Amino acid sequence: MHIQHWAPPLACYLWPLASMARRRGKRIVVTVHNPHPHEQAGTFKRIEDRLLRSADVLLAHGARGVQSLRDRLGADAPAVCQVAHGMHVRTEPVVATDADYARLGLDVHRRNVLLFGNLRGYKGLDVLLEAWKSASEQLAGTRLIIAGRFWSGKRHLLSRLSARLLGMSEHAERLQTLLLEARSSGNVMLWEGFHSDADLDALIRVSSFAVFPYLRFSGQSGAACRAAEQGRPVLVSHVGGLPELAIDNSWVCIPGDSQMLADKLVEKVMQTSESRGCDQRQLDMVRCFDWARVADDHGAIYRELL
Incomplete structure (x- = not known):
């Protein structure tokens, strides 16, 4: 099961969903688009931590994102891998008309x-x-x-x-x-x-x-x-x-x-x-x-x- 995760409030339903999948023997991958919340998160951040710790693998965009997750979750963090934010790269630059x-x-x-x-x-x-x-x-x-x-x-x-x-x-x-x-x-x-x-x-x-x-x-x-x-x-x-x-x-x-x-x-x-x-x-x-x-x-x- 692969979860795309953007913001701490979403963990309120994503964490129970991930827990349910894990009880059924599924492996969990979570792409963490924002390893640290942009705004104050309070209780949402604690719930988000539970979601992140429930994963088998966390994916972050960029080397700094990988390190940020490792620092945040500590020694018992799941495996963290780097996968870039995808793009549809053009063959040539666009031109205004x-x-x-x-x-x-x-x-x-x-x-x-x-x-x-x-x-x-x-x-x-x-x-x-x-x-x-x-x-x-x-x-x-x-x-x-x-x-x-x-x-x-x-x-x-x-x-x-x-x-x-x-x-x-x-x-x-x-x-x-x-x-x-x-x-x-x-x-x-x-x-x-x-x-x-x-x-x-x-x-x-x-x-x-x-x-x-x-x-x-x-x-x-x-x-x-x-x-x-x-x-x-x-x-x-x-x-x-x-x-x-x-x-x-x-x-x-x-x-x-x-x-x-x-x-x-x-x-x-x-x-x-x-x-x-x-x-x-x-x-x-x-x-x-x-x-x-x-x-x-x-x-x-x-x-x-x-």
Whole structure:
């Protein structure tokens, strides 16, 4: 039985499910997408620990994720293996079309830098906005697009309860205030809400690169993988498995260092405007994350358990 596990609250039903399967003689594999919770977890984390300890094998994305699980669970932890976050890596980098700009209502002559995904406190959005503001003169011809939704708990009762328990509503309110101030500058655009795959892919195509300045993290970002697999360079912070996606160390920042991030933003906007060579280098960097190889890695682990 192979369980995909994202967040501590899910352990409330996944742990009993795994226990039931084990009583029936099944072997248990758990892919742990986030070896350490992003937000406060409390009781959920203790239940999650029981789920993780019930497994025969735990899978983590990246070497740091493997070590994080071993440190968290101690000497009696189950076996922990590294399996990359899979990607559909393109043969060639994607290219923006006039239809993409028309679909998004964007100026074809203006450069864009993109951050997308769920907008949560640990993702460093506040650091990015501070960096963008400090480099505003050098980035005058470039727009920062922030696309995603806040986990504020305003959608329905269950989401409100989850947001309160995990401490996400306070983060959402603070980020919304910061964004309101940043948008007044005219070169920061917030595209809030859930977006279709077609819209997200169009956003990736019209962007020079994507930025993921996470403050704390122990996995690999699905959003960063989505940009990288299409040949859009990713500017990331040195946390979790993010550096493994970067073209080289020049695309990696110290988490929380807004001045370093500002300098990198200016450098990479200039670099990508002069040449599209970085797009191909990004694809070449992540070919080892292709789903075919990830499937082979899973198959080898399954055979060991039989």
